[in-house]
Amino acid sequence: MARLILLLVGMVALAAYLSRIAQRARLERIAQIRSRFLVAAPAPRPHGPVRKDVALRNGAVSLEIPRHWSEEYPNEEQASFRDPANPERVLRLAWASLPQPDGGLSSALGGQAATKATTIDELAAGKRLLKEVVASREGSRDVLLFRWLLAVARPSARVGVATFSLTLSEPALRDPLTWDTLAMVELAIRASRVNAV
């Protein structure tokens, strides 16, 4: 009896220890992923898949995506672009027109961000790009939500914000294929055209 109790106590202790180091290892991995994503801007590349032009139904945002990706438009202000090679890769795009806050575009972007750890880049044509990574859980798997918020000033003291998001499972981030897709998506977002009028 005493041996059985000792065995059970040992197993519980082992489970608690494994859970603790799993949590710590996950936080370390997320920190690495976050720093890699937020700090580095992908360099323009001459190579890449054949692309096509896509745009929201209301014409507010247009960008280039790989030609083999499929498109879905649930309404005028939203779109999903799916990589048929990998069902996990779905780039979602949503458009919103907001009243301009006192702090300008950066302030408008900050108000839309889900986390404090973000970076804001100034792009050509007066656009601002905010990047962030949000760690969460979807069912039984750990996922990371990559978000790019692109803002442009509009007439009548308003701000147009295009939100691009890509949810990826955490293990997929160990694969260079995933990072290459992230770089390709970010380049497409940086080169996207936002209708300021």
Next chain:
Amino acid sequence: MGVIYLLGAVFTIAMAVDAVRRGQASGWLWLILITGPIGATAYFISEHGDGLLHGFTRSHGRKVTAADLRLAQAEVQRLDNAATWLDYASALRARKDYKRAVEAAGKAVERDAANVNAQYELAQALLACGRAADAAAPLERVVAQNRSFDSEGALFSLAKAHLAVNDLDGARSLLEEVGGRTARPEYLYEWAAVEARLGHRDAAARALQRIIVEGELVPKYLKRSVRPWISKARAGLRRLGF
């Protein structure tokens, strides 16, 4: 005896901790905890046993281990060129992860479309993935540069791509060309099968007879690998009525 149990438990716990640290908790951890030292040993060999496996598999060719794959991933991240993507694709294909191998080979082709090895790797990955028809385009580019690429392997793969879209005549002429340059039994057998499907009994029988004749001429160390093809060729000849 007690010492052995203790060592086994320590080894199991150490491997469980290692699996969790490496983010392998969903797959390996359960195997290690349920099967104990056996699962822990399997994990150790798979994840850390690069040298060990090399020793075991010396006579059967080099196996691609998880460590090799990680190295290929690191090289891709470091250099991001056609050569590193090609190595990564080849490692993925060797580990039977065909879908990702197709993607990685595609990246290699994107970075250097003139690289014949990258085109061939993409074609091989597509064939392994069951997308033979898609493999035709990269294979055409390979054989346009070198018709004997991979000891007629490219031409043979192209014939298989033609077969996938039911282009029997196209496949037949390619296999005839392959058969004119090599006596590999798998190539000759495929040629015979296509001739038979086209109703060319004599041509099919000639290809099968070649397998038998060439099989008798191969050196001793190759006999074992050729024997099943000789049996298949004999059975084929019987079916054809020879």
